[in-house]
Amino acid sequence: LAKTTQPISMDSYEGQEVNITCSHNNIATNDYITWYQQFPSQGPRFIIQGYKTKVTNEVASLFIPADRKSSTLSLPRVSLSDTAVYYCLVAMNRDDKIIFGKGTRLHILP
Amino acid sequence: EAEVAQSPRYKITEKSQAVAFWCDPISGHATLYWYRQILGQGPELLVQFQDESVVDDSQLPKDRFSAERLKGVDSTLKIQPAELGDSAMYLCASSLIPGGIYEQYFGPGTRLTVT
Numbered sequence: 001l002a003k004t005t006q007p008i009s010m011d012s013y014e015g016q017e018v019n020i021t022c023s024h025n026n027i028a029t030n031d032y033i034t035w036y037q038q039f040p041s042q043g044p045r046f047i048i049q050g051y052k053t054k055v056t057n058e059v060a061s062l063f064i065p066a067d068r069k070s071s072t073l074s075l076p077r078v079s080l081s082d083t084a085v086y087y088c089l090v091a092m093n094r095d096d097k098i099i100f101g102k103g104t105r106l107h108i109l110p
Numbered sequence: 111e112a113e114v115a116q117s118p119r120y121k122i123t124e125k126s127q128a129v130a131f132w133c134d135p136i137s138g139h140a141t142l143y144w145y146r147q148i149l150g151q152g153p154e155l156l157v158q159f160q161d162e163s164v165v166d167d168s169q170l171p172k173d174r175f176s177a178e179r180l181k182g183v184d185s186t187l188k189i190q191p192a193e194l195g196d197s198a199m200y201l202c203a204s205s206l207i208p209g210g211i212y213e214q215y216f217g218p219g220t221r222l223t224v225t
Binding site: 046091 | 114143150151152153154155158166199201202203209210211213214215216217218219221
């Protein structure tokens with residue numbers, strides 16, 4: 001399982017775009033990059049997943065450069081309710097489990 | 111929208127007592143996971159079931175923890191005896207298909223405090 005590195009915490013303001021970068025230098029060919037979001041006192045929630053280039057859904061965008069050694073989760077026009085911990089995970093479809101790191105604690109200010 | 115159910119939401123117990131947590135996964139989800147999350151850290155996998163069989167319990171402290179999923183549906187995680195270091199959030203998750211890339215749906219968790 002590839003190890004991921006992401007900032008421990010970030011602050012931003014309402015209405016701004018937030019980009020959280022994750023480093024995964026030893027990502028393997030069959031690995032996918034997945035992001036989960038966790039609010040206080042709740043379980044994590046799947047946000048987005050990608051393999052290469054760009055993926056966009058109603059919540060976020062995920063940018064993955066050609067070398068796939070890093071990825072960036074982009075949250076457009078954040079609000080106070082986006083305050084949460086965001087986890088970057090790397091996993092293969094043959095792996096039965098995922099490993100959560102400490103995540104990035106995002107704090108949105110008014 | 112279907113959800114993973116867990117109970118109780120909060121549990122306070124004394125050291126050396128037994129405690130049990132219950133999880134009901136989303137209907138049809140054959141894969142069930144139990145995680146432990148210590149404050150300030152990410153969830154750590156304790157045990158994974160595929161139907162009623164244990165697939166991975168390598169991180170489960172088997173001297174005091176046990177887990178079962180007798181009919182391949184709901185599951186129980188037990189701690190006996192509880193220790194102060196067991197204070198944490200215990201999360202249950204389920205997925206339709208086993209595999210790290212497939213979305214896991216998490217329940218609200220059980221917050222355990224051992225005094």
